[in-house]
Amino acid sequence: NMEFRPDREGTGQLNKLWPTPKQQLRALRWLLYGLVCLVGLLLQDVLLYRVNIWGGCTDLVPSLILMVAVMQGAESGSVFALVLSALYYFSGSSAGFYVIPLLTAVAVFVSIFRQAFLRQGFFTLLLCSAMGMVLYEIILFGISLFLKLTVTGRVGAALMTALVSLLAVPVSYPVLRAIGKLGGETWKE
Numbered sequence: 001n002m003e004f005r006p007d008r009e010g011t012g013q014l015n016k017l018w019p020t021p022k023q024q025l026r027a028l029r030w031l032l033y034g035l036v037c038l039v040g041l042l043l044q045d046v047l048l049y050r051v052n053i054w055g056g057c058t059d060l061v062p063s064l065i066l067m068v069a070v071m072q073g074a075e076s077g078s079v080f081a082l083v084l085s086a087l088y089y090f091s092g093s094s095a096g097f098y099v100i101p102l103l104t105a106v107a108v109f110v111s112i113f114r115q116a117f118l119r120q121g122f123f124t125l126l127l128c129s130a131m132g133m134v135l136y137e138i139i140l141f142g143i144s145l146f147l148k149l150t151v152t153g154r155v156g157a158a159l160m161t162a163l164v165s166l167l168a169v170p171v172s173y174p175v176l177r178a179i180g181k182l183g184g185e186t187w188k189e
Helices: 012-015 021-046 060-073 074-090 099-117 122-146 153-166 167-179
Strands: none
Touching: 012 122, 012 167, 021 074, 060 074, 060 099, 060 122, 060 153, 074 099, 099 122, 099 167, 122 153, 122 167
């Protein structure tokens, strides 16, 4: 007689549409990641545009997008990279429309590389973010060269931009790591 619990009476079908607490925490995590990238965009456009080290300036938003994509893995990180790179383009701060597929493809590549060959940790995040930023800046430089928006003598400035942008990794890692713990861990080792 007590093998099966009877259905609760009085619950409507609309209650099934309400997200569970774990789903609410995951949505909060992605919202906070987006807010961190928005703050990075504001910092880049308001304060850091004046910083120029050997021809390289900061590219903070792609660095943050790549960090989040690497931290969250290829599946969910690639969707985040696609959405945030589109928002980055529509903000007017990016180099051009080609940033959307470029940033998404680089984020997927470095995320897959980290999941396939490396373990989770700060130094692997730093390595993959560095690899992603250098790859992103070199391909962006190649596209700009193809479109005749720059000259070949600025390749050092493109590499310096990648290196200067990586200074954001140690600063933003504790914040992004704390946000990443909301709603459960991505990697189960």
